[in-house]
Amino acid sequence: MSALPFRIGFGEDAHRLEAGRPLVLGGVPVPHAELGAVAHSDGDAVLHAVADALLSGLALGDIGQYFPDTAAEWAGMDSRVIVARALELVRERGYAPGNVAVVVTLDRPKLGPLRADIARSVAALLSLPESEVGVSFKTSEGLAPAHVQTRVTALLVRAGEG
Numbered sequence: 001m002s003a004l005p006f007r008i009g010f011g012e013d014a015h016r017l018e019a020g021r022p023l024v025l026g027g028v029p030v031p032h033a034e035l036g037a038v039a040h041s042d043g044d045a046v047l048h049a050v051a052d053a054l055l056s057g058l059a060l061g062d063i064g065q066y067f068p069d070t071a072a073e074w075a076g077m078d079s080r081v082i083v084a085r086a087l088e089l090v091r092e093r094g095y096a097p098g099n100v101a102v103v104v105t106l107d108r109p110k111l112g113p114l115r116a117d118i119a120r121s122v123a124a125l126l127s128l129p130e131s132e133v134g135v136s137f138k139t140s141e142g143l144a145p146a147h148v149q150t151r152v153t154a155l156l157v158r159a160g161e162g
């Protein structure tokens with residue numbers, strides 16, 4: 001058991017984008033996306049980074065260990081299942097998410113109109129108020145137009161603290 005009342009987790013994810021595939025970020029389908037994620041699962045780069053942030057905060061490894069992308073059973077899976085599992089592991093160790101910060105780097109489409117939807121969706125998955133989920137959007141400035149990149153930090157709070 002950790003001696004620390006608070007622990008910080010960091011997660012990162014990226015997917016290549018292709019025409020004819022859906023784009024889902026934070027559990028929210030992105031309308032009018034010309035390109036979607038190439039992935040074994042639903043390719044939700046926000047939720048993959050959220051799950052890795054939860055796991056890394058308690059040194060529990062990464063989602064590849066729990067959901068190997070070679071396993072047929074996870075093909076096309078809803079990434080909300082991955083976050084739920086990571087959250088369960090965090091809670092088993094006596095911690096809960098405090099707040100999370102999400103950064104999404106994507107050139108197109110502009111995600112600003114989805115900011116509240118993504119924050120609400122991620123907050124609901126983590127049983128947090130929407131105000132505890134920060135969502136920032138960046139572009140690659142044309143360096144990686146067929147690519148989505150995400151970074152997430154998560155504060156984990158031990159039960160009885162805060």
Ligand SMILES: [Zn+2]
Pocket residue numbers: 013014015039043044045048
């Ligand atoms: Zn991913």
